[in-house]
Amino acid sequence: xxxxxxxxxxxxxxxxxxxxxSMADLDLRRDPALQTAQTRIRHAAEGSVAKxxxxxx
Numbered sequence: 743x744x745x746x747x748x749x750x751x752x753x754x755x756x757x758x759x760x761x762x763x764s765m766a767d768l769d770l771r772r773d774p775a776l777q778t779a780q781t782r783i784r785h786a787a788e789g790s791v792a793k794x795x796x797x798x799x
Contacts, residue, residue: 750783752790759790 746766752759763786768775 748783750786750790752787754791761786761790 747762747764750761750763763782765779768779770776
C-alpha cells in the first residue's frame with residue numbers, strides 16, 4: 743500500500759475482508775477524479791460485504 747491508496751474493510755458475523763483501493767492514477771484535485779474515487783470505494787465496500795456474506799455479484 744502506498745500513500746495514494748486506502749483499505750476498505752468489512753466485518754460480518756466474525757468474518758473480515760479487506761480490499762486495497764488505489765488512487766495513484768487519480769488527480770484528486772479534480773471533480774471527475776473524486777467521482778471515480780468514490781465509485782471505487784463504494785464498489786470495494788459492496789464487494790467486501792458480498793464476499794463475506796458468501797455471495798458473488
